[in-house]
Amino acid sequence: MVTYLVSEMHQSLPDAATHVNDWIGAAYVLTLLGAFLADAYFGRFLTIIIFSSIYLVGMILLTLSASIDSLRPPQCTKKPCPPSTNSQISFLYGALYLIALGTGGIKPCVSTFGADQFDESDKKESEKKYAFFNWFFFAINMGALLGITLMVYVQQEKGWTWGFGVPTIVLFASIVVLIVGFNKYRYQKPMGSAFTRFIQVIVVSISNHFRGVVVRNESVLYEMKTKESDIFGARKLPHTKQYRFLDKAAVVTDPETITNNKWKLCTVTQVEEFKSFIRILPVWGSTIALSISFAQLSTFFLTQANIMDRKLGPHFTIPAGSVPIFTALNGLLLVPTYERLIVPYLRTKTGHQRGITSLQRIGVGLFVSIFALMSAALIERMRRSHSNPKGLSIFWLFPQFFLVGTAEVFSYVGQLEFFYDEATDGTRSISSALFLSEIGIGSWLSSAIVKIVESATGGVEEGWIRNNLNNSKLDYFYWILTGINGVNFLVYLIVAWRYKGRNYGRGSVRDESNLIELDGQFKKENDTREFHSMAS
Structure with missing residues (x-):
């Protein structure tokens, strides 16, 4: 979307990055709305169907935006490029925020609806549920891999209309597939707000x-x-001694x-339900900074890739939008390796069913994120000071993509496990949405940091972040994020050390x-x- 906003809608790079971060932020914060509606009124399955349909409408409008010439400014032949009109921007943003609303309803329900299919009272099914979140993340990365390879190729060869149109068709097919299996699922009835x-x-x-x-x-x-309990469909909760x-x-x-x-x-159960929600808030707050790092994957990491040497042999050029394959492949390779080799080994050492606890897994991800942004800063410094920045191979970006992907594998799955396990029967969707909302807040914080840095260092023409990255000082921005991740990791260690689960006390x-x-x-x-x- 950054590429689309810059090349087709003629926005500046900092503005395009900010708008994409704001859009992603809205999508993930809206998960709180989706979770509320799922738990209180519709149930998870119906919520997925309704919001998938909203998502589909947004994708159709986005495809039309790329297809109809009057919905975009004229092609840029000389600087300055003609800007988009208010009506063109309104149509595009209307499509994007319908997609954000659809995302808000789908995201908090899919993982919890999948986990609901496992009977916790059945030992075999319970063991399978431990592996579910790993394979769920594997599936997400498979979709991402197809998006940044096959779909980027289609977009590059056939244009933006096909690039947006094919996912629209696939989304419609996915809704049909989900509906076909409706009589095979296990359902949790809405339990009220x-x-x-x-x-x-x-x-x-x-x-x-x-x-x-x-x-x-x-x-x-x-x-x-x-x-x-008096909460419809929820089991009773025993009294705990926290938050008296x-x-x-x-x-x-x-x-x-x-x-x-x-x-x-x-009732005691109602009070304990609220206590369980309060307990996870410090963990939630101390992992938001990680989402700031993830926000760079879809903005500045890709912008760097766009101006580097992407040739692979004499006849093939890697599309800039396909560079996140380094991250997606990481997930596809690391998840099976972790699940099949590392977890059994760790289990023999720790005795824990998952090898290590969810909090420990999140901590590993936070620690790796420090080195991910550190490597990004060092590589950008080297690229900018190189005699021929555009001649530098794109494979120099591999470490930062790989390390961010590694941090995501550990932290994302760890958070899925943690927020699901610590939730009560009546708060599963809301707990999942709380975790997802931090991705949105992280995107908004990334936008805020970009704007602050841009304003404090001289603006888009003279500051650290300019339209031309070769004249920018993006490595300084990455060092700021490295420092934020380092401080955040120390805060998380304190929070995790002091954390008392809902079974404590x-x-x-x-x-x-x-x-x-x-x-x-x-x-x-x-x-x-x-x-x-x-x-x-």
Whole structure:
């Protein structure tokens, strides 16, 4: 899209990079909306179908933008190029943001819908689910590989109309394939709005705090007596000792007036659901910087490739858009190697089902990202100071693409695992969306950093980032990102070291047996079998 905006819509390179980052940012932040609708109203399958259709409309409009001459400015024959009109820009951005909206609905649901197909109570299926996220990431990279090789070739040889049109047709076929299998899937029914339940816990706990309510022990906390929780389709959650302030939302202030009004009294399960969501926020916040590095893959990394020697033999030139193949191949090769060789070896050393924990895997990715941006800075410095920058082989970019791809393999899959495992039954889609939203926020932060650097160093004509990279100082920008990744890694180490999962701090059987079970009356339930049911 950066190439399209510069070559076809006549935007400057910094503006095109900023617009693409903003567009990607919107797509991933909108995953929160998709997750909300999936969990509260539509379910994951129907949400995927609805938003895939929206995505399809956006792709059709994007194809029309590339096909109809009146939707683009005239071809540039001399500088300055004629700019795009407001109507041309509006049509293109309308198409792109329909695609972003479609992405927002699809992304948080696909991985969780896939994981839903495995029965956690079945040992064999449970073991297969451990490998699912690795192979899910493998499939994403396979799609990316086809996109940056086959589709880039089609676009280069046949033009932008075919370049956008073929994926549009394939997208339509994918929707049909998904629908055909509808009677084979396992479905999780919508459980209502988790965001509403979160707000209820906050409101009730604050209200009870100002009323002087004190939680002296778990015996004053309210839970349903029924086997299932009061959250439709969700299992009960045992009480934990973190964030005790929120326990005030489940305090029974008057046993004679037990109410189903959640704005006055919440259950232990509802409070614990909110606690589980709060626990993952520090991990989420301490991994956003990694997404800033990923944003460079689709912007400045490709811009570098576009002005380097891409010849492969005397008769073939590698398309600039195909250079991310270094990253995609990394994922395709590393995932099977990791799953088949590294995980079994690590499992014998650590005893952990996945070889290493999700948090450790994320940490590896964050650590590698530091060297990815460091290599990008060093190589760009060498390219810029070379006697013939345009004669430098594109293969010099291999280290930065390879290392970013390695960081992604470890961190992306680790985050998928972590946010799915730490989520409760009613927050799986929202937890997945929270992880994906950091990719969007990272893209926005990348745009902000570009603008700040551009403004602080003299603008698009004199600053570090100019239309002509040979006159720019892009390596300085990469060093800034290296520093950000380094500081972020140290912050993450502290967060991961202090992290306590949702199974941490549960009361003992003796403590939990005192948990009040109320069904119209105030009494103490001492049946530990009920606790074991809750804990399971």
